Amino acid sequence: MADRRALAQGGARAIGALVGVGIAVAVIAGATLLPLPDFAIGAPSQTVHPVPADQQRVCPGPVLALAADAGQASRPSAIGNASSVYGTDGPDVQTRNLTPDASAAAPDQAPLALTAATPRGATKPPLFGGAQIQNVVSPDLSGLAAASCAEASADSWLVAGATTLGQTSLVLLSNPTSVDATVNLDIFTETGRVSAPGATGIVVPAGAQKVVPLAGLAPSATAPVVHVSTSGGEVVATMQQSFEQGIEPRGAELAGPTGAPSRVQTISGVTIASLAAITAAQSSESVSVEFPTVRLFVPGTQDAQVTIGAVGESGTAAGDSYAQTVKAGNVAEIPLDHLKDGNFTVTVRSSVPVVAAVRTSVIGSKTRDFAWFVSSPPLTGDQLVAIPVGPKTLVHFANAEDKDVKVKLQPESGSPIALTVPAEGGANAGVTAGRYTVTGAEGLVVSVSFAGDGQASSYAVSPAGPLAAPIEVYPH
Numbered sequence: 001m002a003d004r005r006a007l008a009q010g011g012a013r014a015i016g017a018l019v020g021v022g023i024a025v026a027v028i029a030g031a032t033l034l035p036l037p038d039f040a041i042g043a044p045s046q047t048v049h050p051v052p053a054d055q056q057r058v059c060p061g062p063v064l065a066l067a068a069d070a071g072q073a074s075r076p077s078a079i080g081n082a083s084s085v086y087g088t089d090g091p092d093v094q095t096r097n098l099t100p101d102a103s104a105a106a107p108d109q110a111p112l113a114l115t116a117a118t119p120r121g122a123t124k125p126p127l128f129g130g131a132q133i134q135n136v137v138s139p140d141l142s143g144l145a146a147a148s149c150a151e152a153s154a155d156s157w158l159v160a161g162a163t164t165l166g167q168t169s170l171v172l173l174s175n176p177t178s179v180d181a182t183v184n185l186d187i188f189t190e191t192g193r194v195s196a197p198g199a200t201g202i203v204v205p206a207g208a209q210k211v212v213p214l215a216g217l218a219p220s221a222t223a224p225v226v227h228v229s230t231s232g233g234e235v236v237a238t239m240q241q242s243f244e245q246g247i248e249p250r251g252a253e254l255a256g257p258t259g260a261p262s263r264v265q266t267i268s269g270v271t272i273a274s275l276a277a278i279t280a281a282q283s284s285e286s287v288s289v290e291f292p293t294v295r296l297f298v299p300g301t302q303d304a305q306v307t308i309g310a311v312g313e314s315g316t317a318a319g320d321s322y323a324q325t326v327k328a329g330n331v332a333e334i335p336l337d338h339l340k341d342g343n344f345t346v347t348v349r350s351s352v353p354v355v356a357a358v359r360t361s362v363i364g365s366k367t368r369d370f371a372w373f374v375s376s377p378p379l380t381g382d383q384l385v386a387i388p389v390g391p392k393t394l395v396h397f398a399n400a401e402d403k404d405v406k407v408k409l410q411p412e413s414g415s416p417i418a419l420t421v422p423a424e425g426g427a428n429a430g431v432t433a434g435r436y437t438v439t440g441a442e443g444l445v446v447s448v449s450f451a452g453d454g455q456a457s458s459y460a461v462s463p464a465g466p467l468a469a470p471i472e473v474y475p476h
Contacts, residue, residue, distance in 0.1 A: 054117045055125055055464065057149040058174045058236040059084050059132045061111035063252055064102045064211060065141055065242075066168060076102040076170065076211050078109040079141060082134040085386045086149060087435045088116045090126030098174055099208035111209045113176040114149055127384035127437065131459060133450065135390075136252050141242050143252030143369045146390065146450055146457040150256055151465055152176055152234035158226040159295050159357035160239040160255035160372045161214055166246075169214040171226060172238040175204040181233030185212065188297055189221040190331050204235055214239075223331040225297040225355065228257075243370065251361070251369035256459060258374035261299050261353035265375040267346040268426060269396025269447040269458060270310070270358050275341055277363040290370070292336040292360045298328040298352060305351040308334060313396065313426040316342030326354070343449075345398040345426035346373075364454020371449070376460035378443045385409075385461055389433040391452030395461075396428045397421045398445040405444060410437045 064076040078100070086093055094117070097110040116128040130149030136142050152175070161169035175181045183202040187194040196217035204210040218224050228237040237257055243250040259265055272292050282291075298304045304326040310319035317340045326332045336346070336358070348356045358373040378400075387393055399405050399421040409417040412435055421427045421444060438446070446461040 054115050055128045056176050057086070057114040057128065057130050057151060058098070058176050059112040059114070059130060059149040060147050060172050060174060060236070060238040060254055061100065061209065062109050063134055063136045063141065063145050063254070064170060064240060065138070066213065078102050079136055079138055080134060081108055082132040083388050084112060084130060084132040084149070085388045085433065085435065086114050086130030087384070087386065088126040088128045089384060089437065090119055091117055098176065099205070101209050101211040111174045112149070125464070127382060128464065129384040129386040129435065131386040131388050131448070133388040133390045133457070135455070138249070140244060140249060141252055142249040142367060143242065144390070144450060144452065144455040144457045145240070145252050145254045146388065146448070146459050147238060147254040148256055148459040148461065149386070150236045150462070152236050153257070154230045154234045155260070156228045156237045156257035157260065157355045158228065158237055158239040158255065159258045159297065159355050159374065160253070160359070161224050161226070161241045163215040163219055163221045163224065166244045168242045169224070170240040171212040171214055172240055173202070173204045173210040173212065173228070174236040174238070175206060175208055175233050176236070177233035178206050179233045180204065180206050181230045181235050183228060183230050183235060185217065186227040186229070187218045188225045188329065188331055189218055190223045192329050194218045204233070206233060223295055223333050225295070225331050227299070253370060253372050253457060255357070255372035256374060258355055258357045259376055261355050263350050263353055265348040265354065265356040266398050266400060266445045267356065267358050267373050267375045268398035268445045269394065269428065269449045270344045270346050270360065270373045271371065271449045271451055271456060271458070272339055272344065272360055273341050273451060273456070274363045278361055281363060290359065290361050292339060292358065294334045294336060294346065294348065294356060294358050295331060296326050296334065296348065296354050296356050297331045298326050298354050300352050301328050302352050303328050304354055306354065307349045309347045309349070310336055310339060310344045311347070311425055313343040313345065313428050314422065316344065319344050343394065343396065343426070343428055347400070360456065362451070362454060362456045364452070367454035369454055369456045371456035371458050373447065373458050374460050376445055376447065376462045378445050379438070379441050379461070380463045381442055383438045383441065383446070383461060383463065385436045385438055385446070385448065387431050387433050387436065387448065390450040391455055392450065393431050394428040394449050395431055395436070396426060396447045396449060397441060398426045399423060401443060405440065407438065407440045407444070410439070411435070
């Protein structure tokens, strides 16, 4: 009996142990498989949409001439007036004249500052654009000079100008802000960096323009590049260049900033004309007439392996490609030979960041001129393009994508202009003076060119800078 009782007690204990193990397994499985309550507490936040700030643009004003008297060389004078066109798709534009550094006979010979306010309650600023043009005719200086009315910046690059015999270049610094700007000019040429004490600490008063003759800082420079940087306020930098051969004026131009240093620079709408006349002049004149040329500069310390592609826009003959090594710290110029008259998209691809622009010349029946074409960033959305009155005017589009893009230009009145920009190519549309709203061109590089008998000029169309973006606020 004792043995039976012992066996029964042992069996009961075994069964109890098994039940306990089963309960433990069930508890563990439940803790593992069943979802637990979520006790995480999210940080409280609120998205704030700032009111977009007012937009500002500056038109550089009329072409300037240095005084013939060396004692007055620092006081340039305005020649004639520039004609400007500007506007928005919202409220009217407010205008004011900046205080000119040059002697001016009338208030409208001063640089023009434009302001477009964002309507109350609007979530984005209005489309805004402006441009100016001037046909300069004087005994010492002539040419067609067009420029975009641009946004002020604390950092920009001017890839244009020359200070060799007959060449005059002026750096125009316009300050539309309410504080003085201190400007430093870092100048580079074909021989390297220029050491010029007067190039640093240049004070541009608030609401004024300062003119700096480049020859006083970098004399006898064939291919200068100027890096403009500021502290305090911001400025709009423009390079005015004019050329006089003997006693004959050979052109004038206003060149705005080119794109910031990048491994890819796209220059749309490069217009080449009268190459046969230029070739003939090269062989018959003692002073060289420049062929189309790409000016390049490598801001870093590593040499650049550069490939340049020139692709003809719709209706233009096929382009060409060029390859070269560009030494860091020195400005280089690469001729675009083997091209024909027409319109081209020039793309610079480099192993390291570079800045770039293209210069072309034109010979007419009585006059000569030259033009600078600068690179610019692609558009980020709809754009308002202002077109002043000038000779044959084209809006150019460059498409780096692998598919065609359909673009529409809507004038203030009249029928829209529809345009297909081919993949990895370019196209253009003829326009008249006025304001055009461009839609469908996101991702395209855009510029405007003017061409007449012995006349040429161009300016880039750049997207507006960021004014306001949503902010996520996390209170304490």
